[in-house]
Amino acid sequence: MENNVKCDKCGNSVPASKIKIDLKHKEYVCPDCWAGIAPKPQPKPQAPVVDNRATKQCTFCMYKYKFDYDRNYPPKCPYCNH
Numbered sequence: 001m002e003n004n005v006k007c008d009k010c011g012n013s014v015p016a017s018k019i020k021i022d023l024k025h026k027e028y029v030c031p032d033c034w035a036g037i038a039p040k041p042q043p044k045p046q047a048p049v050v051d052n053r054a055t056k057q058c059t060f061c062m063y064k065y066k067f068d069y070d071r072n073y074p075p076k077c078p079y080c081n082h
Helices: 030-036
Strands: 004-006 011-016 018-020 028-029 051-059 065-066
Touching: 018 030
Parallel strands: none
Antiparallel strands: 004 011, 018 028, 051 065
16 A cells, blocks of 8 residues: 655645655645646757858849858849840
């Protein structure tokens, strides 16, 4: 037979195997109360997106567009195809 322990937060009697100890507040806590005080996992930070594009200007029509130096794209001006 398992011993029951009283939750210090809500006063419910819980089996000793289910009880958790809150070290910050130094009290016995039942699983229901623990869900409310347990720290939520923080999302991992996303790596910043590196943009290797630069603004380029067509010498024929003077249209400004984004040019990707890694892929060498677009090969021609998207406005006049020059």
